[in-house]
Amino acid sequence: MTTMTIAKALTAGLRRVLEENPKSLLIGEDIGRLGGVYRITEGLLADFGEDRVVDSPLAESAIIGTSIGLALRGYAPIAEIQFDGFVFPGFNQITTQLAKMRARAEGRFGAPVVIRIPYGGGIGSIEHHSESPEALFAHTAGLRIITPSNANDAYWMIQQAAACQDPVVFFEPKRRYWLKGEVDTENPAPDAFRAQVVREGADATIVAYGPLVPVALAAAEAAAEDGRDVEVIDLRSISPIDFDAVVDSVRKTGRLIVTHEAPTFGGIGGEIAARVSERAFLSLEAPVMRVGGFHMPYPVAKVEEQYLPDIDKLLEALDRSFAY
Incomplete structure (x- = not known):
């Protein structure tokens, strides 16, 4: 058992994904040199390089569109949206394209894209930084939507999301990033899709x-x-x-x-x-x-x-x- 914050557990989980799957990569705004607004990807650029920790332009539609293209070419991208309210420029591609890929292909190939979204309030922030849009995505068939509440789940659920052949919207409770808990790095948490x-x-x-x-x-x-x-x-x-x-x-x-x-x-x-x-x-x-x-x-x-x-x-x- 190791004590970690949810934020550090996510970092450790992402590191393990990158280590175990050479086709996995991270893409998002300021996730490389800065390590993300909440420093979730801190240190990963130095260890995995710019080809696998990609600083994108400030364009959510480009992040999602690029991730879809990468998935179709056999990669397993994990995209970061800086804040919940910023996802909507990419909402059209998530709900009308990404969510439909596997059904459109009649199961011949998957759409292994993970979209990480910090969500929720309680951080004293401004407009478009404290929203909870999960119901908008849940209404769209073809998307899986999960959210951890503790460090152990954060560590394992991000790995389970990355292994899924369906697109996964991974909502991260931003006001709990600094909540500490024990993480068992040897024994996986229960299936992310079970309560x-x-x-x-x-x-x-x-x-x-x-x-x-x-x-x-x-x-x-x-x-x-x-x-x-x-x-x-x-x-x-x-x-x-x-x-x-x-x-x-x-x-x-x-x-x-x-x-x-x-x-x-x-x-x-x-x-x-x-x-x-x-x-x-x-x-x-x-x-x-x-x-x-x-x-x-x-x-x-x-x-x-x-x-x-x-x-x-x-x-x-x-x-x-x-x-x-």
């Missing part, structure tokens, strides 16, 4: 992913002081969603709260609520509760804490659930 129960419980279930998993765990600990035994599930994969894990938990606890930083309206939580209502309706003791951001542009840093889901909002949702 994990990170806290057992019997009275209610909280489903979270990425930056809100620590918040969900803290809320569960606070609820325990009131005698409520709350189970917490780290979704890990946003597309596909491991509905079996969620449904199994709800059948045990009878209550479900889903939380994410993205706006509640049109968010991943609505899809989870609908599926659970279909598959576990008779097990529910209360309606599924959703806790997310407001349906508005991400606010200025001065008031972002009022926008983001926190422990109090999750506890309030638990209170509403137990009121039924």
Whole structure:
């Protein structure tokens, strides 16, 4: 076991990918000499050279288009988008081209492109630097979408993403980059596309992913002081969603709260609520509760804490659930 931050775990995972697959390479703005805005690729240029750690122009559409071309020629590119709000110049190519490649080829070849996107708020930043656009990508068939919440998952999930023959959008919770945790570099983490129960419980279930998993765990600990035994599930994969894990938990606890930083309206939580209502309706003791951001542009840093889901909002949702 080695203690690392999520940021350093990602660096170590990327290094291992580059070492083990000579066809892999990194491409993005300022990822070479600077090491990326968050220094995730720091040191990799010196070890692997400019052919495999490529500083691109400031053009997200060019980054994605080049990555698609490289994948079609047998390479395995990992593209970095500096911030969540910057991905949209490349959104058209991701959703209309990259996502369709494998189906268009009837499986004759894959599209092994990983797109790394730091996402979410809580860093006191400006417009277009704190968004959570995961639902926009999840609506597009052909893309796999995953997000780690801890250092061990970060280390292994980036490697699992790089090994996937489908395109993977890899959302990195930027406000958790400095969160430390133990990393087992010998024994792989579970399949990146499966959820994990990170806290057992019997009275209610909280489903979270990425930056809100620590918040969900803290809320569960606070609820325990009131005698409520709350189970917490780290979704890990946003597309596909491991509905079996969620449904199994709800059948045990009878209550479900889903939380994410993205706006509640049109968010991943609505899809989870609908599926659970279909598959576990008779097990529910209360309606599924959703806790997310407001349906508005991400606010200025001065008031972002009022926008983001926190422990109090999750506890309030638990209170509403137990009121039924």
